[in-house]
Amino acid sequence: MPVITNIEDLRVLAEKRVPRMFYDYADCGSWTESTYRANESDFQSIKLRQRVAINMEHRSTRTQLVGQDVAMPVALAPVGSTGMQHADGEILAARAAEKFGVPFTLSTMSICSIEDVAANTTRPFWFQLYVMRDRGFIERLIARAQAANCSALVLTLDLQILAQRNKDLKNGLSVPVKPTLSSLLNLMTKPRWCLGMAGTRRRQFGNIVGHVSGVDDVSSLSEWTTRQFDPTLNWADVEWIKKRWGGKLILKGIQDVEDARLAVNSGADALIVSNHGGRQLDGAESSIRALPAIVDAVGKQIEVHMDGGIRSGQDVLKARALGAQGVYIGRSYIYGLGAMGEAGVTKSLEIIHKELDITMAFCGRTDINTVDKSILLTGSYPT
Template sequence: MGKALEISDLKRMARRRVPKLFFDYADSGAYSESTYRANESDFAKIKLRQRVMVDMTNRSLTTTMIGQPVSMPVALSPTGLTGMQHADGEMLAAQAAEEFGVPFALSTMSICSIEDVASATKKPFWFQLYVMKDRDFIANLIERARAANCSALILTADLQILGQRHKDLRNSLSAPPKLTPKHLFQMAMRPRWCWDMLHTQRRTFRNIHGHAKNVSDLSSLGAWTAEQFDPQLSWKDVEWVKKLWGGKLIIKGILDPEDARMAAETGADAIIVSNHGGRQLDSAHSSIAMLPRIVDAVGDKVEIHMDGGIRSGGDVLKAVALGAKGTYIGRPFLYGLGAGGKQGVTTALEIIRKELDITMALCGKRRITEIDRDIIAESPF
């Protein structure tokens, strides 16, 4: 990990160590992947003001996200199949985040369960919820998150139907992987990954398997998951979830000012400006392009976070300058996890922190809480 100086270094390491079907899952977007690419490239269009001859000592990146103290305005995004990047991946990533002082969000579609992560951590983590057709299962899932002392619930709004990701279809992705000759060859080329996977029992969707009705084996799990995402999800369902949960609620997947106003009216504690990492609607705007418009629309009514395309600490600073109270990294920590397990995740966070700290200083600022649009020299949005 000592050779990794930027997130792209971790990406190259992960590509060499993770079987292709699972690396591609983390690294893919919908259809032509134009939105996935825009999420990254649009950050480069934003120019910062360089300031000199100012006091750059005693800098601080500490702030809060939904009232929770964080060492920097960065959380680990809820990502599906994280435990297929590295054995027990969600547990290792949660431990790294806890030690670093940033939030970890566990996906409904995780390999390690809510209870697994709770057993591996000492402090509360966040849980991300997909509202599925089986409302009894969802109610039980919320209760399990409460029992695990989760301190926030992230409700994902932009996956009522699954966007088509060509890489996953070509790879015949599943968890656990199908043992076809192609998959066996991919795994045989990654012996360290195989060795770790052989020493864990966590190789399927453990939040679902054994908890949902009529799911008793892997084939029934696949069928259940395929038909459970609810295309009729509405704002009334958000009200139901909020009442059932009773704690901090974050709505993820907002990319339009009108939807942002609707989300703010639910009384959510925060919204995440997000296009699901470019994995849903291809040709949608990048998250960073929509962030200032949504901040202008509802920034005085609800705390605003964002995800999508962050690959450096400089990207975090730009998002904060444009109004984000917090940001989320998905692929950067997945690259770190695939490259080196828990230490790889820590390395990803260290890279982001160092870049954020130095970039902030070169903009003439000492505290992340002082950052606003004044540091932006030029923005196309």
Template sequence: MPVITTIDDLRRIYKRRVPKMFHDYVETGSWTGQTFRENCADFEKIYFRQRVAVDIDGRSTASKMIGQDVAMPVALAPVGMTGFQCADGEIKAARAAGRFGVPYTLSSMSICSIEDVAEHSPYPFWFQLYVMMDTEFVSRLLQRAKDAGCPALVVTLDLQLMGQRHMDLKNGLSVPPKLRLPLLMDLATRWRWGLGMLGTKRRFYGNIIGHAKGVENLTSLYGWTSKQFDKKLDWEKVKQLRREWGGKMILKGILDAADAKMALQVGADAIIVSNHGGRQLDGAISSIRALGPIMDAVGDRIEVHLDSGIRSGQDVLKALAMGASGTYIGRAYTYGLGAMGEAGVTTALEIIQKELDLTMALCGRKSIADVGPDILHIPKGFSGDWQ
């Protein structure tokens, strides 16, 4: 095993061990991939201000996200089909996150069910919802999340229809996956992954099959999923979900200041500045560019989090310094999961926390509460001078 010191080290192992179909699902964006690339590249345009001769002893990365104590302001983002990246992937990720002291967000398109994760991980986890046309199913799903003790609901707003993801189409990635010859040949070479999948009973969409009306197997799941995303989702429906859930609600997929203000009006506890990791509207601006105008619009009246493009603790620190109070990693922990299972998720979190801590120290800060824009050099016009 090579010495692992960066998220990119995990990514290289992940690429070797996980089937191409599932690797490409994580590693590509929609259309040309412009937004997918710029999510990361735009972080590199922001520089730190080094400070010296400052007492940096006794540092801490501890913070809070929606009132919950966290070891660092980083949550594991909802990633669909995580159980195809590694056998029992959602359970392993939830355990690693809980043990580390950060939130895990279970996708409604997970392989392991809400109940499975709750049974096999002793740590509370957040639940992410795609708003579906079948309102009875959605209500039951929310109740199941309540019964499992989920302290927060993350509602994804930017997937009323699927962005075109060329590699997923070419690889035959669908619900269920199309078992073409190239895929079968690729699966045959990933023996470590294959042994794991053979050893688990969790190979299907546990939150949907057997719970949605008429969906009893993978064949019926395809027809149901293809028409279920709610194209009529509007702010009134978000309000209804807020009332039905009754607990902490986070709205994911905010890129515009006007939408951030609407989230404030419907009573959300937090928003996630996000472009779905570059997998929806290609040509949209990166999340880190969108953050400034959104902070200007809502200030401290609502908790502002950020995802899309974070691959290091330095990226986390830049987002926090620009006003975010929390961040999310998706690809970064998925690399660790596919590379080394539960231990790989822990390794990813350790890498990010160490980078966050060391960079904060070299900028002359001892705690997350002390971090602000004065530790950064931000290019003029970074957030855009648009017409």
């Protein structure tokens, strides 16, 4: 077993252990993947100011996200098909998050259902909603999230239609999966993953199968999902969902100042500056570059979060310095899960927490709530 010291180590181990088609599903962006790459690389040009001889003995990364206490300003992002990275993936990730004291967000397109995750955890998690054409299904989904005591609804706005991901097409990743010969041969080199999958009954989209009339097997599911993502989604739908939900509402997928203003008007509690991890509009600006203008425009009226490219505690600190109250990690914990199951998700959180805690101190701050732009080198960050 290799010594794991950073997120890249988890990625390398996940690449070894997760079947190629599911590993590629996570480690890819749309079309040329330019936005996917920019999300990560744009963090590198932002420089921190090194401060010394400041008492850094007692430190805290504790803060709040939408009024809820968190151990650090990091949440687990909604990731579809997490249960294909590792058997029972959503339950394992949710458990790791609750032990660490950070929010876990369950995707609409999860393998383990809302009820299943609730039954296997002890604290409320967050639920991410995709708007489908079948509004009866959406109503029932919202009611199920309420019944499961979910403490925030993350409404994703940037997936009305789907971009193209070349790796998925080449690997035959679709619903149902149409594996290529090379994907099948690759499966045989992942005995640990196969054993896990053989030992679980959770292998379909748990929030959908059995909850929509006529969708009870893989081919009816395929037919249903391809026609369900709703291209007509608009701000009136956001208002309707806000009313039905009645709890904390977070709008995900805002990259433009105009949309950020509309998000404020909608009465949502928070917005997430996000380009879906570079999986939708290829050519969009990286999230960390889009963040400052949005904070400038609406940061006093709504809580601003961000995601995209967070691979270290230093990245978390930079996002926080640029005005994000919190960030979400997607691939950073997905790699941990694929590498080592629940222990891997915990490891990813420990790595990021330690990097955040120590880096904050090197910048002369001992409380995450006092971090602002002044810890950054002027001229090195987007304004």
